[in-house]
Amino acid sequence: MIEVQSLCKSFKVSKRKAGIGAAIGSFFNPQYRTVEALKNISFTIGEGEIVGYIGPNGAGKSTTIKVMSGILVPDSGRCNIQEITPWKNRINHVKNIGVVFGQRSQLWWDLPVLDSFNLLKDIYKVPEKEYQNNLDLLTATLDLSDIMTTPVRQLSLGQRMRCEIAASLLHSPKILFLDEPTIGLDAISKIAVRNFIKTINKEKKVTVILTTHDMNDIDTLAERIILIGKGQILLDGALTELKRKFATHKTITVDYSELYSDINIEGIRILSQENQRLSLSVPLDRFNVSEVIGQLSQQMEIMDVSVENRPIEEIIVDLYKEHQL
Amino acid sequence: MKLYFKYMSVLLRSQMAYRASFILLSIGQFFVPFLAFISIVLFFQRFPSVVGWSLYQVALCYSVVHMAFAISECCVRGFDSFSSLIVNGDFDRILVRPRSTVLQVLGSKFEFTRVGRLTQSLVVLIYALINLDVQWSPYKLLTLLFMIISGVFIFSGIYILGATLCFWTVEGLEVVNILTDGGREMAQYPLNIYKDWMRKFFTFVIPFGTINYLPLMFIFDKTEGNSLVYMLIPLVGILFIIPCLMIWGFGVKQYQSTGS
Known part of the structure; x- marks a missing residue:
C-alpha cells in the first residue's frame, strides 16, 4: 500500500552568525550549509496497519510525512502510495489521504464547525450520501453533537482536536497521517482520541501513520514502530518484538x-x-x-x-x- | 468555480461576525480614495485640461481603474496577503487538498470592505457619465465593461506575481506595491500625459494602457483607422494573467522542492 524506497532529501540552510555585522555580511554573501534531512529511507506499510513513526525532534519525521503527503519533492528515491507517486500526481493522491497536523488547524477559525465541514465536503467533492454517513458516524463516535454550531475559535484544545480528526476523515481516506495528534491534550481527551483512532482502524481499515512524542500513544495504538534519527531508519519492527528485545x-x-x-x-x-x-x-x-x-x-x-x-x-x-x- | 463562490459566501458570513469593524472599514474605504478624487477636481479648477483631457474624461478613467482595483482587492485578496499563508505554514494544508492551488489561495481570503471603494468609484463613474459629452453606443458601453474586467485581470496578475515572490522571500514585498498602488495612481490618468518610457512600460510590460489610453480614444472618438481594434484592445490586457499564472506554477514547484 505504501512503498518508500531510498528517499533522500537535503535542505539548504543559511548560515549566519549573531550580530548586525554578520547580518549585513550574509546579505551580500549568503553562506549555506546543507542539512541532510532524510538519508536513504525505505519501508513498506501494508493496508490496515497502525505504524508509530518516532524519533527525537529534528530527526526527519515531518519531512517524511511531507514527502508522503505530496507537499515536498524528495531529491531522490521512490515513493509509491496506492500506485501513485505523491508529488507527481498531487491532486489524485491527496483525495485518498487525510492529514492532521497537531499544531496547525485545518478548520476555519471564525466559522462554526459544521460550516467548516460543509466546505470540506465541497473541496473534496464528497457525495451527499457518503458525507452524511461519515458525518453521523464521526459525530457519534467523537461526541461532537454539542459543539457543531460553535465557532472554532471558542473550542477548547481537546474539542478542537476531535474536530480536526473528524475533518480529516470526512472524505473517507484510506490513509491517515497524524502528526502529534495528542499534543497538549488532557488525559481524558487523549484517551478519547486514541480510542477513536483504534476504532476507525478496525472498522474502516484505515491505515494510520502516527508521529508522536507521547509513548502512551505508541503503547496503546501502534503494532509496529519505525524509529528514525538523524534522517536514518534505526529500527523497524513490531512493538511486541521491541519490547521482548529490550524488556x-x-x-x-x-x-x-x-x-x-x-x-x-x-x-x-x-x-x-x-x-x-x-x-x-x-x-x-x-x-x-x-x-x-x-x-x-x-x-x-x-x-x-x-x-x-x-x-x-x-x-x-x-x-x-x-x-x- | 462553484467552490469559489462557496468560499466567498462562507467567508462573508465569518466577516459579518465582526459587524462594527466591517462597517467602519467600508466607510473608510469609501472616503480615503474619494479625497484623492476631490483633489483631482480641485486641480482641474486651476487648469481646465491636462494634455487635452477634461475633468470628466479623467473622471471616467479614474472610476474604471478604481473599480477594477476594488474588485480585484476584494476577490483576489488571497494572493495579496499570500505571505501570511507561507509564514503560518497554511500553504502545506492547501497542498494536501485535491484542488488547484490557485483556487484555494483565492478562496483563502476576501476583503469585502472594498465595497466602500467600489461604491466610491461608482459614484465617480455616474458623475462622469452624466457630465460627459459623448455619443454613447452599445459598443462603447461594451468597451467600458471590457476595460473594467480587463483591469481586474491585470491587477490580479500583479498580485499573483507578488505572491509568487513569497516562495523565495517573505520580506521586501513592498516592491509589489509600486506596481499595484503605483499602477493604480498612474492609470487613473490617461497614460499619454506621462513620459514616453513610463508609457511604454505600462503598456507593454504591465498592460494598463489596454484599459486606459487606447480604449479611451475609442470612447471619445479620437481614433484613427479601425475602431474595432481599439474596442477589443482591453481583452488583450486579460492575457496578462497567463504568464502570471505560469510563473506561479513555477513558484509552487520551487516551493515543493525546497520546502522553505
Whole structure:
C-alpha cells in the first residue's frame, strides 16, 4: 500500500552568525550549509496497519510525512502510495489521504464547525450520501453533537482536536497521517482520541501513520514502530518484538505483612524495600517470574503481588542512547 | 468555480461576525480614495485640461481603474496577503487538498470592505457619465465593461506575481506595491500625459494602457483607422494573467522542492 524506497532529501540552510555585522555580511554573501534531512529511507506499510513513526525532534519525521503527503519533492528515491507517486500526481493522491497536523488547524477559525465541514465536503467533492454517513458516524463516535454550531475559535484544545480528526476523515481516506495528534491534550481527551483512532482502524481499515512524542500513544495504538534519527531508519519492527528485545527485566512488587528472613536471592536486584513493600528487578534470562514469587512466598507473608514490564519510555530512551541521538 | 463562490459566501458570513469593524472599514474605504478624487477636481479648477483631457474624461478613467482595483482587492485578496499563508505554514494544508492551488489561495481570503471603494468609484463613474459629452453606443458601453474586467485581470496578475515572490522571500514585498498602488495612481490618468518610457512600460510590460489610453480614444472618438481594434484592445490586457499564472506554477514547484 505504501512503498518508500531510498528517499533522500537535503535542505539548504543559511548560515549566519549573531550580530548586525554578520547580518549585513550574509546579505551580500549568503553562506549555506546543507542539512541532510532524510538519508536513504525505505519501508513498506501494508493496508490496515497502525505504524508509530518516532524519533527525537529534528530527526526527519515531518519531512517524511511531507514527502508522503505530496507537499515536498524528495531529491531522490521512490515513493509509491496506492500506485501513485505523491508529488507527481498531487491532486489524485491527496483525495485518498487525510492529514492532521497537531499544531496547525485545518478548520476555519471564525466559522462554526459544521460550516467548516460543509466546505470540506465541497473541496473534496464528497457525495451527499457518503458525507452524511461519515458525518453521523464521526459525530457519534467523537461526541461532537454539542459543539457543531460553535465557532472554532471558542473550542477548547481537546474539542478542537476531535474536530480536526473528524475533518480529516470526512472524505473517507484510506490513509491517515497524524502528526502529534495528542499534543497538549488532557488525559481524558487523549484517551478519547486514541480510542477513536483504534476504532476507525478496525472498522474502516484505515491505515494510520502516527508521529508522536507521547509513548502512551505508541503503547496503546501502534503494532509496529519505525524509529528514525538523524534522517536514518534505526529500527523497524513490531512493538511486541521491541519490547521482548529490550524488556530484559520485569519488576515484581510485593506487599507483605510479615517477614521471616532477609531477602537475598543471588542475581536479583532490590529496587526498594520500605513500609512493608518490596520491589525487585528480575532479569528474565536467568529467572522465571513465578519461581521467584514462589521463593518469596516462603520468606514472607505475601498480601499482594504485581508484575510490570519496563515502561516503553525507558526502552525508547535506551534506543536513543544506543544510537547516540 | 462553484467552490469559489462557496468560499466567498462562507467567508462573508465569518466577516459579518465582526459587524462594527466591517462597517467602519467600508466607510473608510469609501472616503480615503474619494479625497484623492476631490483633489483631482480641485486641480482641474486651476487648469481646465491636462494634455487635452477634461475633468470628466479623467473622471471616467479614474472610476474604471478604481473599480477594477476594488474588485480585484476584494476577490483576489488571497494572493495579496499570500505571505501570511507561507509564514503560518497554511500553504502545506492547501497542498494536501485535491484542488488547484490557485483556487484555494483565492478562496483563502476576501476583503469585502472594498465595497466602500467600489461604491466610491461608482459614484465617480455616474458623475462622469452624466457630465460627459459623448455619443454613447452599445459598443462603447461594451468597451467600458471590457476595460473594467480587463483591469481586474491585470491587477490580479500583479498580485499573483507578488505572491509568487513569497516562495523565495517573505520580506521586501513592498516592491509589489509600486506596481499595484503605483499602477493604480498612474492609470487613473490617461497614460499619454506621462513620459514616453513610463508609457511604454505600462503598456507593454504591465498592460494598463489596454484599459486606459487606447480604449479611451475609442470612447471619445479620437481614433484613427479601425475602431474595432481599439474596442477589443482591453481583452488583450486579460492575457496578462497567463504568464502570471505560469510563473506561479513555477513558484509552487520551487516551493515543493525546497520546502522553505
